[in-house]
Amino acid sequence: MKRIGFLSFGHHQAVPGSKTRTARDALVQTVELAVAAEELGVDGAFVRVHHFARQQATPFPLLAAMAARTSRIELGTGVIDMRYENPLAMAEQAAQADLLSATESGEGRLQLGLSRGSPETALRGYESFGYRPADGETDADMARRHTEVFRAAIAGAPVAQANPQMVGNRSPLAIEPRSAGLPDRIWWGAGSRATAEWAAEQGMNLMSSTLLTEDTGVPFDELQAEQIQRFRDAWARAGWDREPRVSVSRSVLPLIDDETRRYFGRRSEHDDEQVGWIDGGIARFGRSYIGEPDIIAKELTADEAVRAADTLLVTVPNQLGVDFNARLLASVVQDMAPALD
Template identity: 75%
Template structure:
């Protein structure tokens, strides 16, 4: 199994002391520039988080298209798009266009999303669950229609006055391979099994919205094993992809120590708490000397089980600092769990 690494940016921006991303334009332009820098380092992926009603990245497709136009090899993705907010057919058009611009390098993570700053924010976008339907049901129905549309399903009736027939129409443009590069962001073992049954790749982050008392990496590795088993049982013919996220901060300079050298001890072990009305287990952060972090990640059961590790970056510290961070991980940390630089064209 080829190991890949990528960065994951939440795209925060705020005019506060120390922030290099003070405006929305800063966050957008710096995301593009960090993708370029990561590609030069041989990093495999550049991923962005999507949040609404917050000073963070929110509209991924213009950004992904711009990143695609400025790079040539690196995978470009989301982790994740909250499908409660999306018009599935418009999203299918935008996703296909961005994918074609990038040379078919998109890796789109979608899901029900996480708790948002807005109360019932998707309703402000015009999307209200039907009677008896949950937010999760709404996200899944939007995802189903989106996936059908990018696969070429006919989703509209033709106008005979324009087409000369009474047939049906598919959305345009289309990217023929995009359907194999859709990932479901899963927070439980059960939803991972569901994603496998649907034929989607799996994204699992630094938290799971359940807790069995075992360490986070072991619970996540169990989730991945259940996903792979369900994938095999479903009879899908292609090999699935699995990504996990980790917070990794190697300390190699005085600047690193100033930013992250103190106060990290409280995040060096799993945390258990309540999220969105239920018990959740949060994975630890990896902060310290590169050789120590390398050994810890090499022993992380989920890192070993996944093919892709997404590294969350402190984007408000700017492109130069985050490129330094990724370079340190690429040289001194990631090889310990089987990664090597990628300077070849990205593949689906």
């Protein structure tokens, strides 16, 4: 069965109609939506990470809070910008949050999406966090280097020498605590076919969003389906001994009552995929799915990338509040998900 999750950007701003007027509102409501989603049978609660913006930022306190209030639902990120991260500190935080999320069987629930990141509000904001690419590196190279160190650390690689005055020897030390199984639950947010192949070569799961940083002239879902196939082919060539996971994100807005029609009814006539420029290069943006639930279900069933993925992440308009988004998710689970299996 296809897994269904939600993805929240955690927007907050004191504007008319917003239910998340402060950062605290957005954080508390994200926890509450995770609880509601679990009760509805949703499989995953994912959060976006942005810096220098009125959105969710460092994710681990929020993920730990979500873990404390839920027991089954997967908890994830989509995605953490690794240009900003201290990989060893992140390894400690991730392991702690994963341990707190563990089910009765002891299995952690974190599904961490990482990437080079998207264009940010701040110009080279990662430099303000203390990180600069090394000579000859790009910021993307630095993000991949941080990712390599992080993944080694959560897998138990030694990263420091013991103090002989404390332990009597110079044995190498690994990060503590560690959470078994977390290394297999790391995803890479890939914006192109080439980066998807790279993610497979590294042994990371694939996370693909509502935009691709390339365009071949074919519809978005076909290009993304090709990206997924190339990922799976590269995974097979690499010879990894487990099955990878693949997620795609979609904006899904079912018109189920007067309120949803008031907010989104007019958009249903104009929303379509687009080609534009982002971060200095061409990109193709996927369409939003807006309409009656049965119509959306048929459209999602025809979406080649949705068919190819094992997980569908539905982006939610979080500023409209928990009750509103719970109704949307209920429609997705009850009216659409059965058609996707």
